[in-house]
Amino acid sequence: MGEPISVPLLDLSAQNQPLAADLKDAFARVLDSSQFILGPEVAGFESLAAESVRTRHAIGVSSGTDALLLSLMTLGIGPGDEVLCPSFTFFATAGAIARVGATPVFVDSVDTDFNIDLNDAERRLTGKTKAIIPVHLFGQPADMDGVQRLAKAHGLAVVEDAAQSMGATFGCRQVGTMGELSAFSFFPSKNLGGFGDGGMITTNDDDLAKRARVLRVHGSEPKYYHKVIGGNFRMDPLHAALLRIKLSHFSSYLAKRRANAAQYLERLAQCDHVAEGRMVLPTEIVGRSHTWNQFTLRVCNGKRDALQSHLASNNIGSAIYYPVALHQQECFAHVPSFGESLPVCEQLAGEVLSIPIYPGLTEEQLGHVADTLANAPI
Ligand SMILES: *Cc1c(COP(=O)(O)O)cnc(C)c1O
Numbered sequence: 001m002g003e004p005i006s007v008p009l010l011d012l013s014a015q016n017q018p019l020a021a022d023l024k025d026a027f028a029r030v031l032d033s034s035q036f037i038l039g040p041e042v043a044g045f046e047s048l049a050a051e052s053v054r055t056r057h058a059i060g061v062s063s064g065t066d067a068l069l070l071s072l073m074t075l076g077i078g079p080g081d082e083v084l085c086p087s088f089t090f091f092a093t094a095g096a097i098a099r100v101g102a103t104p105v106f107v108d109s110v111d112t113d114f115n116i117d118l119n120d121a122e123r124r125l126t127g128k129t130k131a132i133i134p135v136h137l138f139g140q141p142a143d144m145d146g147v148q149r150l151a152k153a154h155g156l157a158v159v160e161d162a163a164q165s166m167g168a169t170f171g172c173r174q175v176g177t178m179g180e181l182s183a184f185s186f187f188p189s190k191n192l193g194g195f196g197d198g199g200m201i202t203t204n205d206d207d208l209a210k211r212a213r214v215l216r217v218h219g220s221e222p223k224y225y226h227k228v229i230g231g232n233f234r235m236d237p238l239h240a241a242l243l244r245i246k247l248s249h250f251s252s253y254l255a256k257r258r259a260n261a262a263q264y265l266e267r268l269a270q271c272d273h274v275a276e277g278r279m280v281l282p283t284e285i286v287g288r289s290h291t292w293n294q295f296t297l298r299v300c301n302g303k304r305d306a307l308q309s310h311l312a313s314n315n316i317g318s319a320i321y322y323p324v325a326l327h328q329q330e331c332f333a334h335v336p337s338f339g340e341s342l343p344v345c346e347q348l349a350g351e352v353l354s355i356p357i358y359p360g361l362t363e364e365q366l367g368h369v370a371d372t373l374a375n376a377p378i
Pocket of ligand 1 (some may be wrong): 063064065066089090092093124135161163164184185187197198199
């Protein structure tokens with residue numbers, strides 16, 4: 001017998017180690033420059049990132065969370081305003097709404113693609129609704145035609161939460177180009193994984209871009225004169241220099257994620273668990289390209305946690321994104337939709353399991369995960 005195969009949920013060194021020499025050069029360049037706040041490294045990364053997303057402006061910021069917060073601040077959303085968002089998403093989507101003093105209005109999801117249910121969103125509109133934040137969850141674009149129809153009919157601003165979906169497309173449009181503003185994250189596990197916290201806002205609107213840039217530096221324009229209250233939301237030049245190197249390999253990372261997903265779908269489609277409905281595989285909706293930031297199964301027979309333990313005992317990492325929907329989080333007890341029933345979100349929280357899909361996964365590792373899943377005693 002050989003060594004048992006081990007498959008972590010995420011292996012960052014497989015992606016970063018081959019770039020070590022280039023990364024160290026970038027570090028040396030920034031060290032020698034002594035420019036540690038904004039400047040040409042950040043501007044250089046922003047123009048390459050804008051080109052990659054095919055948008056007029058990209059604004060480097062301190063995290064994906066801050067990209068959401070700064071987007072809402074840029075739109076002037078605040079106390080008395082309501083913002084629609086899915087309940088089945090990462091906390092930051094709704095946290096940003098609450099932090100500008102607005103009220104998150106939690107919307108149910110669609111179980112086929114894990115994204116916001118626009119019929120439910122429409123039912124929750126009021127005279128106070130100012131914006132909607134569709135999240136392209138796990139890398140699958142939300143129905144942006146539907147989002148834009150709803151937004152247009154009711155005068156809502158659209159902020160795309162593209163934290164998990166850099167590189168995804170909806171029809172011929174790229175994610176991050178369809179909202180007034182869009183938020184990206186470079187958290188290490190995201191499609192463009194950085195070396196600490198980082199994020200970006202994209203927009204095609206020159207005025208919004210200008211406003212976001214001013215708010216990024218305490219609302220200072222010119223320096224030490226403040227007409228508005230902003231914050232410190234800057235991306236570090238060191239991080240920009242490092243991210244620029246990874247951005248030049250970004251399309252190969254995406255291609256590898258997509259190839260891994262295709263392999264899983266092919267290998268698992270015929271297994272008994274899927275054929276007999278105990279396990280539901282994720283799908284890529286026709287006309288949208290999925291970035292497979294996560295490959296998320298649904299285990300429908302109540303054995304999700306047992307499956308996760310079975311994977312762990314076979315040295316396979318997995319994670320539950322997300323175990324509790326946001327409309328059930330204690331911190332939102334003051335929000336009117338707290339405790340309401342959002343049946344699909346609640347069902348998903350009890351069924352989902354994400355398995356390793358990172359670009360550096362080997363054929364052997366992927367085979368081990370697929371075989372272990374197919375033969376799991378669930
Ligand atoms: C990761 C993530 C964020 C937050 O990004 P950070 O860079 O971690 O602050 C926001 N929304 C979603 C959907 C995310 O996955």
